[in-house]
Amino acid sequence: MTRTTWPGFYLDGRQAERQAAEVRLTPDGLEVLTQRGLRARWAYGDLRQTQGFYPGEQVRLEPRAGGEAVVVPADAFLIALRQVGGARARHFHDPGRRWLRGPAAVAAALAVLGLAGAAYVWVIPAAASALAPRVPVAWEERVGQGVLEYLAPSEERCEDPPRGRALDAIVATLAATVPETPYRFRVVVVDDPAVNALAGPGGYVVVYRGLLERTESAEELAGVLAHELQHVLRRHVARAVVQHTSTGLLLAGLTGDASGGVALEVARVLGQLRYGRQHEREADAEGLRMLVAAGIDPAGMIRFFETLNEAEPDDQAPALLDYLSTHPAGRERLETLRGLAAAAVRPAGKLLPAYDWTDVRRLCLAARGGAPVALDGRGRVYLAPLGPLPPETVERLVTYYSDRFGLQLETLPGAPLDPDAIDPGRGQLAAEEAIALLGRRHPTLAADPEAILIGITAHDMYIRSAGWRFAFAYRIGDRLAVVSTARLDPASYGAPPDPGLFEARLRKMVAKQIGLLHLRLPETREWGSVMHGPVRGLDDLDEMGEDF
């Protein structure tokens, strides 16, 4: 027999006190009686249940019209209510169904993870691809112009029409492969030593001087430009914006955070991780295809990426860090590109045969009107090999300083080392003796007040008057110096040989001598300058910049 009378409380909605009450269940509805008599009679259909959905929670029923309420603090009341009321009381909560909550919650959580994951991996990129093309080109150009103003303000641009035409010609060749495109491609060179190139929306490509000067041929720069143009053509920036916003919204929806501040930041990171890498891969592959379509040898693009990779070796980085970086790993990129290039038909001719690339890439220098204004040197600089030294070493230095700084150095014929100059106990060349040797082998120039002699030797060296174990360089007076290459090669201390690093170190050491003796620049504590001093070791040397 179902119990039909239950003790509870009545809230009249007028005073904040609860009145002890007796609740009577009838087939049609319920009645509430308090000390003051019958207070309410409601049909089940007129009642809503607002509390009592959880174990131990008081059951609270309110008339739809609102204001009053009746409270019965017993779970069993609900069961009795549903039994007595039958069909009319079906809309009240069934405690027997509570167990469903557990599985439902787990299922919901899994579904959320699944949906969110699917959205991140497929839906958002698909939406971005669909929406991005609908952004009007004029908008993109406007934004691109703003980006250009920011990255390449007019006073920092290198403008040299004769050489600039070469770059324009490369762009035109590439653009000819996509004649239907609404974009007008323009290349701007920024006078900044960064080795980088960026594509802004709307067709502007910014190339930094550092990158330009590192390219060895027109094909190499074409490879970089093709990659950047693909960013523009595929509207990667617009896509990235859509992806970023969508991911932010997704996260905000999941966490219930309407202001979305944190969500947006996390979205930016997540977006860069996945979508940024996708875009880079796409730009690589499509860029290479563009090169082939334009009749440009893709080997240049690959060679240049190899050069860049050497500059930042990532062989040591473990696989996990690989994933966390915003660009696909250098090695992985190169392999992909090599694979694509192998399948392509190699064109016969060179790109821009009429131009001398070593001249074109000095665009910024030329724009400044030859040598940089600040570099005003005294005297003539001679590089004098002492002892056995590969001739390319010195040749490359001369080319480098000429290209980079407009400095004209001369090479003297090599001179053998004097065995007396080498300390038998230490097996090292005495720096003071080396300078004296320089004077003996080239007496006329050593006596010429306008001549600056920088000796370069492959022998390990030490300075007698100093207490150090070895020395990279030594100077006497303001015209004579000697530099030792022995300790600059990583192979000399048991590390894998690294020609790029060796060259960079040698360039810096010799540049510093040139700076001190020829340009008469002071030593500085700034790390960005090649005039940094004191240079206490290889770490300092590697940290230093290459600019004056």
Next chain:
Amino acid sequence: MSVASGPPQEARRPPPGPGGPAAAPGERLSHRLYFYGSGTDLFGIQAVNALGTLLTLGFFHFWGKVRGLRYVLSQTELDGDRFAYHGTGRELLSGFAKAALLLAVPFGLMNVRNVDPTFGLQIEAAILGYALIYFLFVPLAVVGARRYRLSRISWRAIRFSFRGPVRSFVRLFARDSILTLLSAGLYYPWFAVRRHAFLVSHSYFGTEPFRFDGRGQEIFPVYARLVLLGPLTVGLYWFWFQAARQRYLWAHTAIAGARFESAVTGGRLLRLRLGNALLLLGTLGLAWPWTRVRNLRFAFLNLRLRGALEAAAISQDARAAAASGEGLAGLVGTGFELGA
């Protein structure tokens, strides 16, 4: 799924005692809040909320919020009766929409340069945008959200309400912000207390107002200690500061014949937050519902209401309130937390 962790509801009538002069015979003289909810239940609710939000591309978010609030309030009990939440998803959605439209103005001003890089008065526009947000929208949001929230909460079928005029608060906020700036921050304790006084003293339960009698000069030492000891303790003193501040504010808040009392200490607060942080880190954020329950239990454990509530004398006096303030508060990011 949850186990009731408080005393059974019917057996808790206090024995007839001496009572104070205003207490009716058998009336309780010490009240506390109990939270019967569990993190597991809350997790279930939020999982379903998240799913609904994803499937409806965001719309369900508002109904989900209501589900969450309804649960939390229905699991909170005072003197044998639970609180109730009366808001609806539709109200929250329309509030959000109105707030978003409203915010478009300062937001647009702040981002003029992104839309039109050639616009000349960009900096002035941006400053105007920020000023609007700070001096107008934040106080608007605080008052609006409080008014809406309180109006949708009831206890024993009597609604709360907030009757502070927005204009007064905007003026208070602006004036005190400037004074704080001019005094290099020294005025801030007064600002904080006056803000709190406004928000508390214009809050009502039915016909009964809350009262606040705190003063800036009394709480000044608490802030001063923070400024001095904070850097010395690498910021750890923050917890003791929060505790001292809470204790002071609650001790000066009263309603009817009863006064609040907080027993929060810096050490307990630190332990609570540390535990929460570890839980969240260890579960990559999934444990958030459990930390919310921990926070509620902690707050209730350390809060008492001493004296006679005189519930019989309090009558219904509900006031209308729109949800746009709530929407604004959500977008601008001003929180609404119990006891903070």
